[in-house]
Amino acid sequence: MPAKGPWYDSFGGSFIAETLSPPVAELNESYERIIASESFQQRYQALLKHYVGRQTPLTLAENFSRHLGVKAYLKREDLAHTGAHKINNALGQALLAQAMGKRRVVAETGAGQHGVATAAACALLGIECVIYMGLRDMQRQALNVQRMRLMGATVVPAEGGSQTLKDAINDALRDWVAHADTTYYLLGSALGPHPYPAIVRYFQSVIGKEARQQFAALEDGALPDAVVACVGGGSNAIGLFSAFIDEPQVKLCGVEAAGQGEASGLHSIRFGDSGQSRLGVLQGCQSYVLQDEHGQIMETHSIAPGLDYAMVGPEHAQLRDNGRAQYLQATDEEAIDALKLLSRCEGIIPALESAHAVAGAIKLAKRLPAGARIIINISGRGDKDMETISRLVADTVQEGEANESH
Known part of the structure; x- marks a missing residue:
């Protein structure tokens, strides 16, 4: 059952x-009743094992x-079906939608992984699926658009605003309002109006539960010194953190997308020092939001589409403000460097989102004693980003060759 109510101190709510x-009231009542049922749990757990491929390894x-x-240690969510942690939540919510008698699902996606996971879950369960995706993100993640369409989903471009995740959520919400009787809104991150942050946390908590059990089995019952995950809205991070929040000796470290640096204005830092992020309400809940002096939502930037969002989830805001978690930042360049390093060291190419977690772990390691033990959540694999990665790595090589020639 959900560990939290509508509020995380002053964050969350239902706006x-x-x-x-x-x-929303129907969802709140149905969720708590349905997930408590033995039949739901048996089916969900069976599909996690036999369809998603859980447990994912701790490498x-x-x-x-x-x-x-x-x-x-690397928690290998990149090895889950569809290539990312998103399937845990998408499958759980699709089963919830089916139990509620909804014949149609709408969802939003940024990096495309939530869209792919939702399309897969809906194909499995025979539910009509409509995915809203920012036009810019569709261009950056063309492979994932093809995957969604191949599985029968209708992908609708969000052409307003910055043409990214924020705008896709707006369009998905409008669709839900117009078709609420037959449609379920399958939100992908740990934000939005209550009960969505609690729902997403619940379905993603499998990451933390597995990681804790696996680490204890490998390390004689010990706990890690720190756990690290990237934070856009925050679903993969809250999933990992959930098993360790009540263990104060375990450092919780989230990593935001610093883009081209906070001073540039081209970033997605909600926990920064620039004053650009303040308490605000966006798309259903209250948390830290990037906004200008007039309260208008600022445009964000990251090479990782899944981290390109103006708000951070309410539980992350609570964890940061009460000092339980710390939040680092990684620039585009640092994320690419971390991606190259992990790829060459281990033969594991992380998604650009996960590369931010790797970059954060490199920074965190310098603050930890030698031999400290950490878990890094590899929330997705890099297949979807290969076009971007290839271009950025090629640019780096060309710049290096040019510098050497001088």
Whole structure:
């Protein structure tokens, strides 16, 4: 059952239009009743094992560990079906939608992994699927668009605003309002109006539960010194953190996308020092939001589409403000460097989102004693990003060759 109610101290809540009140109330009542049922749990757990491929491994990255000076384990969500952690939540919510009698699912996606996971879950369960995706993100993630369409989903471009995740959520919400009787809104991250942060946390908590059990089995019952995950909205991170929040000796470290640096204005840092992020309400809940002096939502930037969002999930805001978690930042360049390092050390190419977690772990390792033990969540694999990665790595090589020639 959900560990939290509508509020995480002063964060969270349910800020919605009156037209959304009935479907949100229906969801809240249905969720708590349905996930408590033995039949739901048996089916969900069976599909996690036999369809998603759980448990995902906890891999000791020995070569990478020698480079860091700490013992680094990788939680391999990149090996889950569809290539990322998103399937845990998408499958759980699709089963919930089916149990509620909904015949149609709408969802939003940024990097495309939530869209792919939702399309897969809906194909499996025979539910109509409509995915909203920012036009810019569709261009950056063309492979994932093809995957969604191949599985029968309708992919609708969000052409307003910055043409990214924020705009896709707006369009998905409008669709839900217009078709609430037959449609379920399958939100992909740990934000939005209550009960969505609790729902997503619940379905992603499998990451932390497995990681804790696996680490204890490999390390004589011990706990890790730190766990690290990238944070856009924050679903993969809260999934990992959930098993360790009540263990104060375990450092919780989230990593935001610093883009081209906070001073540039081209970033997605919600926990920064620039004053650009303040308490605000966006798309259903209250948390830290990137906004200008007039309260208008600022455009964000990251090479990782899944981290390109103006708000951070409410539980992350709570964890940061009460000092339980720390949040580092990684620039585009640092993420690419970390991706190259892990790829060459371990033969594991992370998604650009996960590369931010790797970059954060490199920074964190410098603050930890030698031999400290950490878990890094590899939330997705890099297949979807190969076009971007190839271009950026080629640019780096060309710049290096040019510098050497001088």
